[in-house]
Amino acid sequence: MWYLWKEMLQIQPRPQVYDVVVVGSGAGGGTAVKVLTDLGVNVALLEAGPMLNPARDFKEHLWPWQVPHRGAGDNAELYFGRMQWGYFSAPNGYWDIDGEPYTVAPGNEFRWFRSRIVGGRTNHYGRISLRFSDYDFKPYSTDGLGTDWPITYDEVSPWYDKAEGFMGVTGTKEGIRSAPDGNFLPPIPPRVHEILIKRACEKLSIPCIPSRMAMLTKSIHGRAACHYCGQCGRGCVTASAFTSSQAMIFPAMKTGKLTVISGAMARELITNDEGRVTAVSYVDKATRTEKRIRCRSVVVAASACESARLLLNSKTSRFPNGLANGSGMVGRNLTDTVGYGLNGHIPALSGLPRHNSDGIGGMHMYVPWWELDKKNKDFPRGYHIELGGGFGMPQLGSFRSACNRHEGYGKALKNKIREEYGAIVGFAGRGEMIPNEHTFCEIDPNVVDRWGIPVLRFHYRWSEHELKMAKHMHETFVRIIDSMGGTVLGLRNPEREEGGISVGGTIIHEAGTVRMGDDPKTSPLNRYCQAHEVKNLFVSDAGPMVGNPDKNVTLTIVALAWRTAEYLAEELRKGNV
């Protein structure tokens, strides 16, 4: 009898029940993993892509000529628009994934960037780390558009402090309402072109201040200070540039509290009769088999749209519209950032004495929104300006614009390229989109991916607000370039209908698809990013954001995920979930 019982045990071992299963390993999932394991919670992490191996995967410090194709790809993909992401870039994600399509409704345009790697998009992202402002949490109260958040800046501020303190963010205290001050590391000195831009902005009464970037200007938490090679986007072997993989997940793996399951594509959240999540069903990609992992609670952090997809695909008779979707708002309120860019040639920089201007990967100065109090603008909200320029490492395509503009060949072309090198500055506007009823994602009833999981169909439309904002960006950039005595590269007065504004999704700041709010009738999540209808279900990415201000979402993802994780740990301790 005893033997029989023991054999049965071996045949049907009781599967482990994790305190928390986290789905997705980017900024939100990494934060959940870090905070929960620090608090002694047992966590399993599902990631749809492979494990990251910085020593193997990062191409930091490689010269282009050290690769025979110099970055074009073995089959010259770069020259045919078939390169998914730069050859030298850190593993990050894809615009198209074999066997994992999405669809776009006829007449709409949207591009969906998806990550499939431990660390997600944080392995590569720009690391611009801007706090949302007080008014960003109360947009409806401010101008009658959009929806107020259930939380205020003052409630989020301590979590920004923690996020900045852990990630390491450069900056200076400026006292500007559109750019709230934070818990900053020392700033990094401006490059020559940034000094000129700052002076030009001063003439125009536009602020230009030290950038707020998640790169270490001094060592913290065992991560070395930056060595200023400017290649953060390639991945940083010293982890001086923040990633959730290196700064959060790898250390958590050493605690013994974390089980990482890579190659695991979440299909569905399994609920019991009481409407609580009991397990996550996922496809083990290596074997194409269905597996289940049991949990007391789940943190969905798969990115705004993948998280919405997972909830919408978790339908039961109790939740016929998908899990946590009694409000019908899952997939709705999708936004991306308004993007517009313009370059200028600055003769004052021609022949600039050569020096190493690499610095941190990205801008050392930026322009926060400056027309907050202006009364008669023709569009709501605002944007910030990201600055480019300097002596970048020459890459394939670095001189494509010079070839197109100057044409010709021979010594004359060579001289032009020399003269312009380091004398081109770039301006990228990043502005706020107001959620609209025409922009959302839903399950496409006709299409499944290679794993049999129904895919998303996107609807996307800019409104007049965003188109007018892009026009304002163009005019501002022209004014700054003019003030520097420069020449605008490209059209000075382009026909500005849809032309020029970024294609939806391409700034890779999707948000809003699983928004939070106090009223279960209008929002899937409560103020802790906990589902109103499913108490042990939490969302930690940009999905919960009620608006998408002109401040890149990652810092706020980390701050909110940190807050949610501490709340969840406390609820677990109290036995409430």
Next chain:
Amino acid sequence: MSEERYDELSRREILRNIGLGLTLTAGGADLLSAQAAQHVHQAVAEQKKSGPYKPKCFTAHEYRTLQKLADLIVPADEKSKGAIEAGAPEFIDLLASNNADLAAIFTGGLAWMDREMERRHKANFVSATPEQQTALLDAIAYRKNDAPEIAPGIRFFAWARNMTVDAFYTSRTGVDDLGYKGNGSMSEFSVPEEAIQYALRRSNLA
């Protein structure tokens, strides 16, 4: 990539480039040594290649034509060597050997250059005089000259120019020509005052 001197990038230089990181971090030392190993391995592999380059995609004649064209697009001048020394023909041949669309663009374009030169001067491109060669390039190097007779030449030349320029400036020769000083390590970031003053003096922003 034979003529680009990979041995310029010595083992010592590679190790120095990434070795500085070793002194900066204790925790990541194992990762860094793996990274170092990868770089050294790659550079040593490059150094082993030697002897004249044998085209993988183009015929001997096509390759000579491509070399001539690359030399005209980015020639050596007082400051630096040119596209041939920077390995542009090898780069284009290598990529064309792995991409049929690219191969067709170049074999078709090079053949067009020969036919056009024969039509004009009864000689193929490489046999034509330097004056005849530059006269043809002066026609196809500018969009404003677009006309049905030379449209294929203009389209092809844009490809040849883009890829030759790409190859030149992604070589050590091209990087040195531009004076790019980075891709290394700095313990602190600073900008030389001389450079700041140079730009301010030339601007109206001083």
